[in-house]
Amino acid sequence: MARRWLFAVVAGVAFSMLSDRPLPALSGGGEYDPEVIPADFVDEIDNPYFTMIPGTKFFYEKETEEGLETVVVQVTHTKKVIMGVTCTQIRDTVRLDGELVEDTLDWFAQHKDGTVWYFGEFSTDFEDGEVSGHEGSWEAGVDGAKPGIIMLAEPKKGRSYRQEYYPGVAEDMGKVLSLDEEVEIEIGEFEECLMTREWTPLERGVREHKYYAPGVGLVLVVDLETGDELELVGIE
Numbered sequence: 001m002a003r004r005w006l007f008a009v010v011a012g013v014a015f016s017m018l019s020d021r022p023l024p025a026l027s028g029g030g031e032y033d034p035e036v037i038p039a040d041f042v043d044e045i046d047n048p049y050f051t052m053i054p055g056t057k058f059f060y061e062k063e064t065e066e067g068l069e070t071v072v073v074q075v076t077h078t079k080k081v082i083m084g085v086t087c088t089q090i091r092d093t094v095r096l097d098g099e100l101v102e103d104t105l106d107w108f109a110q111h112k113d114g115t116v117w118y119f120g121e122f123s124t125d126f127e128d129g130e131v132s133g134h135e136g137s138w139e140a141g142v143d144g145a146k147p148g149i150i151m152l153a154e155p156k157k158g159r160s161y162r163q164e165y166y167p168g169v170a171e172d173m174g175k176v177l178s179l180d181e182e183v184e185i186e187i188g189e190f191e192e193c194l195m196t197r198e199w200t201p202l203e204r205g206v207r208e209h210k211y212y213a214p215g216v217g218l219v220l221v222v223d224l225e226t227g228d229e230l231e232l233v234g235i236e
Contacts, residue, residue: 032165034146038084041117045088045110049194049212050151052088052108058217062230067097071230082119083141085109100126107139114153118164120145138166145170151212155179155194163198172200183211183220185231190219 045052052075060071071094078089087107094102104123110116120139125132140147145166152161155176163172178195190213199207211220221230 032146032162034148036083036085036140036147038086040112041085041109042112043086045108045116047110047114047116047151047153048214049155050108050116050217051215052090054088057236058232059234059236060221060230061233062221062228064096064226064228069230070095070098080107082107082109082139083147085117085119087119099129102126108150111153115149116151118148118150120147120164121170136170138164138170148172149174152176155196168202171202172198174198177209181211183213185220187231187233190216193219 054075054077056075058073060073062069062071071092074091074093076089076091080087080089087109090106090108092102092104092106093100094104102123102125104121106121107119108116109119120137120142122134122137122139124134138145143166145164148162148164150163152159157176157178160173160175163174164170175197176194177197179192181193181195183190183193190211192214194212194214196210196212197207198210205225207224209222209224210218211222213219216232216235219232223229
């Protein structure tokens with residue numbers, strides 16, 4: 001979660017994935033077993049807060065104590081079938097002062113109700129130009145890993161949800177804090193933004209606020225521990 005930008009479904013699909021109050025499954029104390037019905041997923045990802053059109057690139061920047069971090073999120077034309085669901089592959093590359101430090105493939109699919117599910121990622125970390133590991137990688141349906149939610153169809157204030165679930169490896173969580181935030185960054189001003197808090201029980205103290213503008217997507221990430229801000233600087 002530390003470097004990734006990413007970046008609960010409605011009745012009848014997977015009750016344990018979301019709640020107005022955290023369920024035992026959300027806090028790690030109960031069974032988490034979302035039902036995946038491949039026929040209930042659609043080809044496109046057009047959730048207004050998380051629209052992923054193949055060929056689109058999102059560019060982000062963050063000033064850190066280590067240097068300038070740049071992130072490029074590319075929506076590819078590649079598809080991957082996971083648990084019978086055809087997922088869109090997103091490539092997320094992170095550079096620090098121009099040097100590649102992480103290259104990740106994420107897999108998402110949208111349910112017919114508009115909820116965007118997260119089916120896994122394969123992350124490659126680099127150090128001094130050499131591969132140093134694949135920490136945080138997981139794939140739904142493999143070794144007990146299960147899909148989560150990256151974006152709700154109808155976000156409601158106070159709603160919590162699992163974003164990913166591979167015990168001990170990937171357990172990111174999200175909670176809706178607001179639906180009417182104003183965000184002002186260098187490339188413009190955005191109104192009626194969705195604001196979430198995201199965290200993981202695997203890394204104590206690691207918490208972020210993320211802001212999603214309707215019709216645009218993720219525009220700002222604030223690290224609550226360091227105060228560093230990852231801003232959208234362009235879309236291609």
